[in-house]
Amino acid sequence: MKIAVLPGDGIGPEIIAEAVKVLEVLNLGLEMETAPVGGAGYEAAGHPLPPATLKLAQEADAILFGAVGDWKYDTLDRPLRPEQAILGLRKALGLFANFRPAICYKELTHASSLKPELVAGLDILIIRELTGDIYFGAPRGRRVAPDGHFPGSEEAFDTMRYSRPEIERIAHVAFQAAQKRDKRVTSVDKSNVLETFQLWKDVVTEVAKQYPDVALDHMYVDNAAMQLVKEPKRFDVVVTGNMFGDILSDEASMLTGSIGMLPSASLNDKKQGLYEPSHGSAPDIAGKGIANPLATILSAAMMLRFSLGMEEAALKIEAAVQKVLADGLRTADIYSEGTTKVSTSQMGDAVVKALQA
Ligand SMILES: NC(=O)C1=CN([C@@H]2O[C@H](COP(=O)(O)OP(=O)(O)OC[C@H]3O[C@@H](n4cnc5c(N)ncnc54)[C@H](O)[C@@H]3O)[C@@H](O)[C@H]2O)C=CC1
Ligand SMILES: CC(C)CC(=O)C(=O)O
Numbered sequence: 309m310k311i312a313v314l315p316g317d318g319i320g321p322e323i324i325a326e327a328v329k330v331l332e333v334l335n336l337g338l339e340m341e342t343a344p345v346g347g348a349g350y351e352a353a354g355h356p357l358p359p360a361t362l363k364l365a366q367e368a369d370a371i372l373f374g375a376v377g378d379w380k381y382d383t384l385d386r387p388l389r390p391e392q393a394i395l396g397l398r399k400a401l402g403l404f405a406n407f408r409p410a411i412c413y414k415e416l417t418h419a420s421s422l423k424p425e426l427v428a429g430l431d432i433l434i435i436r437e438l439t440g441d442i443y444f445g446a447p448r449g450r451r452v453a454p455d456g457h458f459p460g461s462e463e464a465f466d467t468m469r470y471s472r473p474e475i476e477r478i479a480h481v482a483f484q485a486a487q488k489r490d491k492r493v494t495s496v497d498k499s500n501v502l503e504t505f506q507l508w509k510d511v512v513t514e515v516a517k518q519y520p521d522v523a524l525d526h527m528y529v530d531n532a533a534m535q536l537v538k539e540p541k542r543f544d545v546v547v548t549g550n551m552f553g554d555i556l557s558d559e560a561s562m563l564t565g566s567i568g569m570l571p572s573a574s575l576n577d578k579k580q581g582l583y584e585p586s587h588g589s590a591p592d593i594a595g596k597g598i599a600n601p602l603a604t605i606l607s608a609a610m611m612l613r614f615s616l617g618m619e620e621a622a623l624k625i626e627a628a629v630q631k632v633l634a635d636g637l638r639t640a641d642i643y644s645e646g647t648t649k650v651s652t653s654q655m656g657d658a659v660v661k662a663l664q665a
């Protein structure tokens with residue numbers, strides 16, 4: 309099994325190092341090859357997604373991805389910005405289905421932004437459509453300013469767009485995921501305002517007829533954002549578009565204690581997948597050794613489960629994460645009084661030790 313390891317920028321290399329440690333100790337015979345991506349790709353090869361990195365990703369059985377981006381690249385034009393690397397990989401590999409499980413470990417109910425009783429036992433699965441919507445819709449651009457200057461500063465536009473097949477396939481993914489869980493799907497849209505999401509709602513409703521065992525409800529995204537903090541346990545599977553899913557998953561992460569706890573899997577129809585934490589490159593804490601590596605380690609577990617068929621090893625990693633939390637080890641983002649604060653690498657070492665026990 310060949311894994312493309314793409315650490316990226318900011319805390320990317322720090323958290324990926326811990327996930328790699330964890331995979332190595334399991335001795336699964338994985339062949340891991342590292343390549344630069346994002347700002348690191350730009351520095352090494354003049355492009356955030358160098359052709360050699362893309363080729364490695366395309367030929368791998370799975371991709372383990374850190375994060376890309378740094379404020380210092382904000383002045384670059386869009387195709388050269390580090391973030392284009394992750395968008396480009398998602399598009400090139402057809403990774404349309406993004407799974408973001410928001411699980412509140414019982415040890416972290418007090419680290420959540422909500423009252424412990426609201427999040428105890430929380431287990432939501434956000435399924436975000438990942439290759440459509442306003443992040444990819446054409447046309448987009450900036451109008452040339454009257455003085456002929458380009459990019460112009462007069463007007464800018466992006467296009468929100470979904471086609472029926474795109475909505476159908478993500479709806480099937482959501483209903484099939486719900487069948488293995490609590491059999492409830494909430495489809496989040498903005499159909500009271502947007503044509504795109506009227507189509508979304510119609511198509512999801514049609515697809516639901518093929519899954520009579522799953523209960524479907526619809527919710528506007530503004531209300532969903534509110535319900536997530538009011539009564540998060542009312543949700544089981546949430547299915548939504550690319551942008552709403554991006555925003556709601558960051559919000560949901562705070563129910564689990566930290567964005568450093570939210571893993572993700574991005575799959576195509578061949579089950580080839582890219583696995584990354586749901587957070588970004590966190591330039592504000594990069595290089596300090598304080599980032600939480602657990603979202604990345606849990607993403608590696610999802611990789612073993614979804615792309616490599618190694619369920620047992622995935623369960624072992626998840627149990628090891630639970631053990632280190634039960635032992636009271638916490639990175640700064642999930643620290644609370646009475647627990648032991650550890651660094652990024654100490655957290656990774658603790659997971660490794662739990663796996664060896
Ligand atoms: N998939 C990707 O590569 C993504 C890249 N980005 C990029 O990352 C850069 C920073 O973006 P932000 O909006 O600041 O989002 P971010 O997710 O990087 O950080 C938001 C906040 O969460 C904290 N945080 C994030 N991950 C953490 C971890 N593992 N442990 C502890 N704290 C953590 C950060 O310190 C920061 O305070 C930007 O360039 C952005 O475009 C953002 C999201 C996803
Ligand atoms: C570059 C962004 C679209 C990445 C992001 O925020 C995400 O995937 O959560």
Ligand SMILES: [Mg+2]
Pocket residue numbers: 554555558586
């Ligand atoms: Mg995001």
